[in-house]
Amino acid sequence: MNDVLGDWKRSHYCGQVTAVEVGREVCLMGWVQRRRDHGGLIFIDLRDREGVIQLALDPDRDPEAHGKADRVRNEFVVAIKGKVSPRPEGTVNPKMKTGEVEVEVSDLRILNTAKTPPFMLDEYTEVAENIRLKHRYLDLRRPAVQNNLMLRYQVTRTVRRYLDGQGFLDIETPVLTKSTPEGARDYLVPSRVNPGTFYALPQSPQLFKQLLMVSGFDRYFQIVRCFRDEDLRADRQPEFTQIDCEMSFVDRDDVIRVMEGMIATIFKEAIGVDVSLPMARMTYQEALARYGVDNPDLRFGLELVEISDLVASSGFKVFADAVGNGGMVKAINVKGGATLSRKELDELTEFVKIYGAKGLAWVKMTEEGWQSPIAKFFTADELAALNGRLDAQLGDLLLFVADSFRVTNEALGRLRGHLGQRLSLAKKDDYQFVWVTDFPLLEWDEEARRHVAVHHPFTAPMDEDVPLLTTDPGKARAKAYDLVLNGSEIGGGSIRIHDQAVQSQMFELMGIGEEEARVKFGFLLDALEFGAPPHGGIAFGLDRLTMILTGSESIRDVIAFPKTQKATCLMSEAPGVVDEKQLRELHIKLAVKPK
Structure with missing residues (x-):
């Protein structure tokens, strides 16, 4: 790479060159978005992640650079040196950040050639999604997709800064863990060194973040990858990212207050929108009565x-x-x-x-x-x-x-x-938040003939409803809360059970016997007997939140390398077939031949 660039050093990103730079010599590097030959004078639109700048190459000024520009085609990778000049009168483009200037090129290097791409990479071209995902590395060059991912980064940067200011610690939890299926299916990973056993990829760090509270870390957060083997929709992926938080010595209002501040900060810093606090609240029963669903759109x-x-x-x-x-x-x-x-x-x-x-x-x-x-x-x-x-x-x-x-x-x-x-x-730029509270703790599953947790089995019942666990568990309410934005649930959490006896009772109500509970959750039950503090938390879907912030129609537009609705990657062709040697090492024999 050093041989290609020599002593050339980039001085600016393309999108950073404005009228302030007029008269200065610059060195720019990027991809050719468009080349136009005006009968001798050649114009090139050069693009990088920050934007596009117009280059002007005059054969009288530098015949050698002009000759190279004549060979340039779309998506060639080039480096140029030149002087920033005002655009001629009548050619200013107010729609571009760099629309008042152009660069008079004095030297040009072709760093790499490129095949003709299967679709235009500007922001105006409509392309079938399967073609975009097949060539995702090209799709990611498009300004709209790049802007989505840069805004996503801005969200995570804001989250880290805000939570750090609130005393939270960023602590990683295991990715290879134990299968405790409740709700969605786990992705399983076979263990080579422990034949016949499997790890599971985490659906969430739920149990580990509760154990961190037992450990005395008090305030935890993690921007964490999670996995669920479930049927997909436009706003779901088999692997997704959560803003995951847990707090000790808190009640529901404490968690809501801190998280409202985080969301308001995200909206202000990411898209310049002021969010009114406190946010609206509504009980689960009121949401069903007025809107029929527990994620109402209040716009x-x-x-x-x-x-x-x-x-x-x-x-x-x-x-x-x-x-x-x-x-x-x-x-x-x-x-x-x-x-x-x-x-x-x-x-x-x-x-x-x-x-x-x-x-x-x-x-x-x-x-x-x-x-x-x-x-x-x-x-x-x-x-x-x-x-x-x-x-x-x-x-x-x-x-x-x-x-x-x-x-x-x-x-x-x-x-x-x-x-x-x-x-x-409903207007896209109208953001209506509402906390939905007082969910049922349990619901009856007719097919399984048992109660199942509405949120998860570690959610605490309302204090006044604890006696109902013995007399009428279906009427018990949960200390659970969801944050809904414009009809989408962007976050959900609860105050957790910190009493081992109540946790064991919950398992029993769900048809999980003592032996099964010990096998699946024994480490949690043990930990609750060693001074677990009252604690609670929440997880926000980063992908879904970014989707709303960017106004995207699909969650795939805010993820760098997403899967399709069939949980496949068209670019890398994952999931793929593995050879017999790998299967033998893992002690696996296939019952179904892959297609």
């Missing part, structure tokens, strides 16, 4: 309204039967939505079926009153009562779901979010 209305009492005795059998069978009926009023076509309403009906609803009833408010196939089943008094509760006005669209408590809330809640996006009710 728009469309709140769910329960009408079970008004339709329980109505002539519309679908509504009456739902209430009579212990279910419920809810509705949302889409203001001005009566203009939706029948085809659009059918599409909404298919949408709620994804979440288990059997159908979607609709009413258009017209000058004649209700326009709907279900209008004939209601009396005038019932229609008046429904109109009053739903604030139904001329031009509105009323949408109803009647089903079980769970299905009604989720189907209509998801429909609310879908309509918010479809009708452009």
